[in-house]
Amino acid sequence: MTKRVPLEEGYMVIPESSDEPCRLLGSYSKAADKHYFPIRKRCPITEKDVETVELSPVGELYSWSFIRMPKMGSRKVDSGGGYGVGQIDLPEGVRIQSVIDGEQEDFKIGMKMQLVANPMYTAEDGTQYCGFKFVPVKEG
Template sequence: MKPQRCVAEGLFEWPSDEPTVSGSRCDSCSFVTFPTQDACPRCGADATTPTQLARTGTLWTWTRQRFQPKNPPYIGTEPANEFQPYGVGFIELPEGRIEARIAGDIDQELRIGMPMELTVVPFATDADGTEVLTYAFRPIEG
């Protein structure tokens, strides 16, 4: 098995059978942000506490990223002809709508309102062969 790493420390809880992404809850007004941040964009207070967001929600909007993003900032290093397009969407959770890659076949049917669940996927490989992981959402079967 290849060595693996998360793309960013503290972005999501992993390894886990039921991974979740991390946000912050404002100590003053209870407003939840994603990702974590130290200050509240609603009330301006500068004390927040980490919180885990719901891992299921519904697809609020979506697209497919069909051209290879420029590197940097993208860390994929595959040649242009090996680029694998990927789905992108906003998933509506109780805490808010969060943006994510959509896991699964690029041609799978995507519909606004469909139920989605959090997963963790490899999306790039470092020069030393380490797989880089990020959070993503996938349609819930059935």
């Protein structure tokens, strides 16, 4: 089975089993009772310590767009003619900005979105280095 690892440490957890959901890593401030993403060194409100926590893998689409320009770091538009981007509100009160799967007509504010690993490149030993993206949760 292909080994999948995050592009950088400290942003997300990718379980070995593809049956388990990926989760983003955030910070929880007990003093402010707030969650933050990405991880903070300390609480930006209270300046107290924070703990690293795994955030919920499903959220609601707050807003979206469909981009017809090359992705950051690339000079070519995707073969599909573009890609979606979205802001997803997680239940912890954290808003995530991410690439989202789908076509322009698929996106509706308020729809449920699920976090998944987004393979960015494969190393010579076969390891897949992954970022993240969100995909619409299929109803029913």
